[in-house]
Amino acid sequence: MGRLSLVFLLAFLQATECAVILEKDALGSESCKDFGLAFERMFAIPGESPLLECPLQIRHLFNPAETLYNVTWYDERNGSEITDGQPSVSLTGTSLWFLNVSLQHQGTYTCVVRTQSRCYRQAAVLVVSEMTAGTCERPQRGMQRISARVNDVLSCPLRRYLRSVDHPSIQWYKNCEPLQDDDKFSPNKDILNIRNVHLDDAGLYTCKMTFSLGGVAGEMAESIECTVHDEYLENPRVIEPVHEIIKVERGSSFRKDCVVVVPGKGIPTVEVLWKVLIESEEDFISKNTSLRIHQKAMNESRQEEGFILVRTLSVSDVSEEDFYLNFTCMALSSRGNPTGQFSLVPEGPNLFLLLGLLLGSVALLFVIGVLLCTIFKVELALWVRTLFPFLYKTTDGDGKQYDAYIAYPRVLDGSSEKAEVFAMNTLPQVLEGRYGYKLFILGRDGQPGEAVVDVVQDALSRCRRLLLLYTASSLCSPEALEWAEQQTGLYRALVENSMSIVLLELEEIREPGRLPHSVRLLKDKQGALQAWKRRKRWMCWDRKLEDRSTSLHPSAGFWREVRYHLPVRGKAKERNWFSF
Known part of the structure; x- marks a missing residue:
């Protein structure tokens, strides 16, 4: 008896277990991943034909084009499977269609999707309500x-x-x-x-x-x-960037703001994101700030006219692969998705900078050249004359016999002794002996017994320059003034400026007003070569050389200035440009 009871007990437990398994198989819950109850409801009134779609997003679970699957609907009120043979119900693809819905159809229905290895389920709710008598308003509504x-x-x-x-x-x-x-x-x-x-x-x-x-x-x-x-927001507008091309250096860091303006009042529901187009595919840029290229958190500020949204794109190290890509900023909203973009290009040579440096260099060279020409005008002129004598016309054939006429006051009280020594000894030694100039010195080159006035007049006509030597005592006395006026040719040259005159000042003139009027005017106009003056151009001036230089033995600079004012002894021949 006990053994027979045990057999019946085991048979009962096995039958119960099979019933439970069959029920689980009917609801498709034996190994299904349950997504719960769908948020959206389907509302209907009796007599309509609502369509209840499977709430599972199949394309997000697997690839429906490559995976075999089937869809089964269950009525959770009794756990039974819904088939096409039931009245007023039709299965179309993944949807459950009620042809003529009634209050009895209200309830929860479960959609089960099975593949060969997986199972998914989610429930949807159908709400069926009667309309209020005498009105067309539906009992359920959205907002x-x-x-x-x-x-x-x-x-x-x-x-x-x-x-x-x-x-x-x-x-x-x-x-x-x-x-x-x-x-x-x-x-x-x-x-x-x-x-x-x-x-x-x-x-x-x-x-x-x-x-x-x-x-x-x-x-x-x-x-x-x-x-x-009454609060409203207009369409968002991307202010920056706007189709820009930006030059950057390789290896440098780079930041670019996307600025979006949302005019109006209210709460903006706008998301600003950066994306990049790479080989015809758009990828959103990561918000991970540890990456080389990332986008920072969006900054939102309220203005009187609306809202300004800013999201920054950051590139910590610009590389070659970043160039010529389209970086796009997009403002995502229900009122539109405006965009703005920019591209990075490698920074080439700055033409404006190069042009500025070139012009600056030219200007600097010009200023330096002007300064050098001003300071070393005499030296440069003599250097050109020495190296390129063919650039200058020869003095041969100009009807002149002498390069310079040497004039100095000759009075009886000895005040012109220094000028006479300089004229008779120093000038010939340097200008004639060293540089080969021809000088006419009154008292040395005139014929004995000739009248002084006639000698001066004739000699001046045969000379190319007039060198007037004077000291503080020799030309500032009444006797010197009388001497100058007695020599008609000399006086005429001084007053009428009929030939080039060079003043050689052997001593410092502390009272310029005592000079003859004609000499004073000439000195004010063109200056005088001062044999007594020492020019300290360099810091390393040697005082020993300064002590050795006197008015009778001037410095080399004084002689260069004298040669600069004397005629150029060129070698170029005059050409007849009209002859063949």
Whole structure:
């Protein structure tokens, strides 16, 4: 007896376990990944044909084009599988269609998707309610809000079913009155455009979709409770960047701000992101700040006119692969997705900088050249004369016999002794003995017994320059003035400036007013060569050389100036440009 009871007990437990397994198999819960209850509800009233889509996003679970799968629907009220043979119910693809819904169909339905190795499930809710007698308002409705004083839109909740049915057509209603395309409303399938929204545009809107499925017609509808708020935001605008090309150096760091302006009032629901186009594929740039290229957190600030959103793109080390890529900033919003972009190019030579350096160098060289020519004018002129004598005309054939006439005051009281020594000894030794000039010195080159006036007149006519030597005592006395006036030719040369005159000042003149009027005017006009003056051009001036130099033995600089003012002894021949 006990043994027989044990057999019946084991048989009962096995039968119970099989029933449980069958029930689990019926609900598809034996090894399925459960995604719970879907957030969205399907609302219907008796007589409509609602379509309950499988809430599972299959394309995110696996690749439906490469993986075999099947979809099964279960009624959670009794755990039974729904088949095509049941009345008023049809299975179309992944959807469960109620042909003529009634209050008895309200409930939760589970969609199970199976592959060869995996199983997924998620539940959806169908709500069926009677309409209130004597009104066209549906018992359930969604909520949407639009902004005043701008153009705004309402979205039909049935838009998610457009791809699941054939020949869909949507009709919009406001407070049970059908809406047509006019200046105020513009229905566009699942979107209702409302122009220049006013506060009185609030109310109850309904979108009704008629369709066919498998040759059977059906309809379903959803209602929207629309409210209007006076705070509004306009379309976002990307201010920076705007199709820019930026030059950067390889290896340098780089930062670029994306600046988006959202005019108006309210709460902006705009996301600013950076992306880059690489080989025809767009990739969003990472927000990981440890990467070489990343985007920082978005900064939002409120202004009087609206909002300014800024997100910074940072490149810590610009490399070769960054050049010529399109970095794009995108403002994501329900009112549009404006973009702005820029590209990086390697920084080449700065032409303006090079031009500036070139012009600066030319200007510097010009200034240096002017200074050198000013300071070393005499030395440069003598150097050119020595190296390039063919650049100058020869003095042969100009009708002159002497290069210079040497004049100095000759008075009886001995005041011109220094000038006479310089004229008779020093000048001939240097200018004639060393440099080969021809000088006419009165008292040395004149014929004995000739009148002084006649000698001076004739000699001046045969000389190319007049060198007037004087000291502080020799030319500042009444006797010297009388001497100069007695020599008619000399006086005429001084007063009329009929030939080139060089003044050689052997002593410092402390009272210039005592000089003859003609000499004073000439000195004021062209200056005088001062044999007594020492020019200290360099810091390493040797005082021993200064002590050795006297007015009778001037410095080398004085002699260079004298040679500079004397005629150029060129070798170039005059050419007759009209002869062949």
